[in-house]
Amino acid sequence: MELTQTTIVAKPLPFADFVLPESKQGQNFLNLSFPTTRNEYWKYTRLGKLKTAKLKISQTSNITVETINNIVAIDRYQLVVFENGFLRNDLSDLTGIEENNTLSNKLSNEYFTALSDASFTSGINLKVKANTVLTKPLLLVNSSSDPESISNINHNITTQQGSEAMVCMLDLAAAEGSGFLNSVTRINAESSSNLEIVNLQVLGKATAIQNIYVDVAEDASFKHFGFSLIGQLTRNNINVNLNKTGAYAELNGVYVPSGSQHIDNHTYIDHIAPNCNSSELYRGILSNTATGVFNGKVMVRQAAQKTNAFQANNNILLSDKATMNSKPELEIYADDVKCSHGSTTGQMDKDALFYLQARGIKKTAAVKLLVTAFADDVVSRVSDEHLAELINAMIEKQISEN
C-alpha cells in the first residue's frame, strides 16, 4: 500500500516520524494511547525504548536468498519475502498469492494492531482453495534490515473448506539491527480445514510485536508454533476463536531468551461453541538476565459445553538472575468441561544432571541434553520432521552459546 501524505494527523506517532493516511482505521488508531506497564495487558513488558525510538519508513533492500537459506533451506518452500515492510518481488514467488493492499474493516482497540491496520505497507492475501492441499509450504519471511525502520505488515490467510496448508513464518532481523517489526495476521480456518503455522523468530536487537487473530470453524484445526530464539524485545499475541463445534486449536511455543532479552507470549483462546478442544504447551529456557512472560487465557462461554482445554507452561531458569512471569487464566461459564492448566518455573533438575555426569557426560553437554529434551516435547509436535530437526538444532545452538 502506498503511504499517501494527503492527510495530516493531529498527533504524531511517539516513535515514528510519519503521517497516517486518512481512513477510519487511522482515526481509530489515534483514539488509542501508547500502552504502559500500568495497563494489565502490558504489565511485564516495558515499551519505553520503543516509545522514544526514532524510526522511519525505509525501503532498504539488503536481504539475500543466501541469508534466508542459511536459516531455512528454501528449496522445500514457496518463498515470499518482506523487508522493512515492503515486498521483495525479486525474491518472491507469488503463485496463488496476492499482495495485500486493502484495509481490514475491523477496528481493533489493541494499539499495535490498530497501528498496523491503519498504516501497513504490505502483506499477503493467501486463500487455500477448498479441498486442496498447499503442496509446497509457504515460507513467509518478515525481515528488518534497517536499524531505524518501522515495518507494518498485514497478512490474511484463509484455508477454505476441507483444505490443508502449512506456513513457515520466519521473522528475521540483522543481529545488530534495532528496527521495529509490527505485524498483524488474520486467519480464517474454514470448516474441516487444517492449518499449521510454524513461526521462527531470529530477531537480533529488533523489537517485534505480532498480533495473530484466528477464527476456527466447524471441525477445522489450527496449530501454531512459536519458536523465539533471539529477540531483544518480542511480544506475540495470539487470539483464537473456536466458533463452531469440533473446532480445534493447538498453540505451542519454545522461547530461549538470553542476555538481556525479553520474550512475551500472550495467548487467548475463546471457546465459543460446544465440543471444541484446545491445547497449549509453552516452554521457556532463560539464561543470564533474560526475562520471559507467558499469559494464557482460556475463556469457556456458557454455550461451550464439552470443552476440553489443556494448558501448560514450564520454564527452566539457567541463571538465578533470569526471571519468568507466568500467568494462566481460566474463565469458565459452562459446567460440563474439562480444563487443566499448570505452570512450573525452576532450575535445571540437579539429580538428572548428576546422573548424566556420573556416566561421564560433561556438565555443559548434560545441560544441553536435558534442555533439548525439555524443548523437544514441543518441537516433536511439529509435523514436518525436517523442520523439527532444524528447530532442535537451532535451540541447541542457542543454548550452547549462552
Place this chain on the structure above:
Amino acid sequence: MLQIKNLEASIEEKQILKGINLEIKRGEVHAIMGPNGSGKSTLASVLAGKEDYEVTNGSVLFEGKELLELAPEDRAAEGLFLAFQYPVEIPGVSNINFLKTAINSIREYKGMQPIPAKEFLAKVKEKKELVELQSTLTNRSVNEGFSGGEKKRNEIFQMAMLNPKLAILDETDSGLDIDALRIVANGVNKLKTKDNAVLLITHYQRLLDYIVPDFVHVLYQGRIIKTGGKELALELEEKGYDWIQETEVSA
C-alpha cells in the same frame, strides 16, 4: 585402586560421614552393610562427586589420583561407576542416545575417537543379553516409566557398557525379583576380572550368595565399625546390628 582416608562429609551442616577408612584393591569385592541412614549412599554419592555434600576432611585416592578434586564426569571417565539406589528418570533423553553420549565423552577424555556406530550397536546387543534387558527399553527415555526392577537392570546394563574399573552398586538388589537378582548378579560376576573391583552396598545376605565378597564392612552412624570376611554378613543376618553395636561399644 581406591584408598579412602579419614573421610568426613556433611550435608546442610549435618555431618554424615565421620571418618571413613577403606582400601579396595584390584580384583576385590567389598560389601558394605549397615542400618538405614547410616551413610552408605552418602559415601557412594561423595565418591561419585555429588555437589550437595561437603567434604570436610580426608582424602580419596583412585588409581593414584586425588578423586575429590575431579568433576563427576571425570571420575566416571577415570573408571568409577555408581549404580544408583534410586536411578533418575530423564524424560526426552533416549537410553541409546544417552549411552552413546556417555561412551563418547569418556573416549574423548581418553583421547580416543568416537565409537563407530556398528561397534556401538553390537556392544548394546551383547550387553543387553548379559542382563537380559528387554529390547524395547533401550529405545525409551532413560528410566522413564521403568519398573523398579527394570531400573536396576538398566544400571547394570550401563555398567556393562561403560566397563568401569570400580563399580559401586548401591542396593542394586533391592526391588529385584528372585530370577532378576540371579541374572543381575551373574551379569556382575561375568564383568568381574582380576583388574577391576566392586563395592556392593546391600541390606541382604542373599546377594552375597551370588556375588561373594572378600570383605564385609559394617557402616554405622558414619563410621566403619567392623570389617570381616563373608561370614560377617551371615552373622549380621542372624543377629542384626545391635549385636555389633554392643560388642563394639564394650570392646
